[in-house]
Amino acid sequence: MTVLGTETGLRVTPLGSALGAEISGIDLSQPLSPERVEEILGAWRAYLVLVFRGQSLSTEEQRRFAANFGTLYERRRGGTSFAKDKYGLYDGDPAIREDPNLMLVSNVRVDGKPIGAVADGDMWFHIDSGYSERPYRYTILHAIKLPSTGGDTLFANMYKAYETLPEDLKAKIAGRKALHIHEYKRTAKVDLTKDFTNSPHYFHPVVATHPETGRKTLFVDRLMTARIEGLEAQESADVLARLFDHAERPEMIYAHKWRPGDVVMWDNRCVTHGRTDFPHHEERILRRCTIEGDPILP
Numbered sequence: 001m002t003v004l005g006t007e008t009g010l011r012v013t014p015l016g017s018a019l020g021a022e023i024s025g026i027d028l029s030q031p032l033s034p035e036r037v038e039e040i041l042g043a044w045r046a047y048l049v050l051v052f053r054g055q056s057l058s059t060e061e062q063r064r065f066a067a068n069f070g071t072l073y074e075r076r077r078g079g080t081s082f083a084k085d086k087y088g089l090y091d092g093d094p095a096i097r098e099d100p101n102l103m104l105v106s107n108v109r110v111d112g113k114p115i116g117a118v119a120d121g122d123m124w125f126h127i128d129s130g131y132s133e134r135p136y137r138y139t140i141l142h143a144i145k146l147p148s149t150g151g152d153t154l155f156a157n158m159y160k161a162y163e164t165l166p167e168d169l170k171a172k173i174a175g176r177k178a179l180h181i182h183e184y185k186r187t188a189k190v191d192l193t194k195d196f197t198n199s200p201h202y203f204h205p206v207v208a209t210h211p212e213t214g215r216k217t218l219f220v221d222r223l224m225t226a227r228i229e230g231l232e233a234q235e236s237a238d239v240l241a242r243l244f245d246h247a248e249r250p251e252m253i254y255a256h257k258w259r260p261g262d263v264v265m266w267d268n269r270c271v272t273h274g275r276t277d278f279p280h281h282e283e284r285i286l287r288r289c290t291i292e293g294d295p296i297l298p
């Protein structure tokens with residue numbers, strides 16, 4: 001166990017060899033000093049995914065905690081495909097319905113309408129808003145209600161994925177960009193034979209440089225990365241399949257088993273995440289904040 005900030009009692013316990021650390025000795029509902037925010041950021045850069053157990057955050061407290069790490073993403077209303085009524089709204093909780101900074105990840109339905117996004121079942125590895133020009137820098141999830149089993153979130157260390165790639169693959173993707181497309185699916189690839197111009201999409205470097213650590217990282221994911229620019233279609237598909245299989249090997253992964261009260265936060269610039277299946281008749285509710293990001297750098 002690494003002990004940081006003995007004055008404040010923050011403890012950082014790694015969660016395995018791939019990535020992830022549990023932070024204890026802190027109540028996230030309270031305002032944090034700048035020094036403590038720096039400690040958390042230091043652990044975040046080192047471990048990529050941070051887990052805080054046993055928290056109880058109101059919507060306002062979650063928003064305040066998240067705002068320590070950048071500008072809160074604000075959900076747009078009207079005129080964009082993000083503004084669909086179903087997306088991130090919670091009919092049973094006006095505080096969230098009115099709050100553009102919060103979104104629910106949930107399978108719960110009220111009058112047949114999902115109260116949150118990405119409702120049911122398993123989900124392929126993806127980067128939150130990886131299809132946009134400025135993907136979210138961070139995602140911060142707070143567990144409210146969980147199924148009795150399953151619904152684990154799997155995190156992949158994409159620094160490690162890049163560093164351990166075979167040399168021929170590294171050469172193949174060097175300097176290239178890939179197309180990321182969002183089609184509101186959970187476990188199916190985008191069909192490139194159909195017109196996707198109305199789906200959010202963007203080209204990012206396949207190999208990115210993390211702006212704070214300077215480390216190279218693989219910026220692709222199975223769910224939304226559709227095509228590598230400059231490669232013939234079959235070769236692109238083959239290379240992507242090899243990249244995904246490599247990045248999802250067990251040695252890249254930390255699997256988070258949720259408990260109510262967990263706050264789990266990750267860095268979308270160097271981590272992809274997916275979800276395991278869970279009983280569909282059981283309710284799962286997590287409350288999400290995201291922090292605005294910047295263009296992904298090669």
Ligand SMILES: [Fe+2]
Nearest residue numbers: 126127128273
């Ligand atoms: Fe996600």
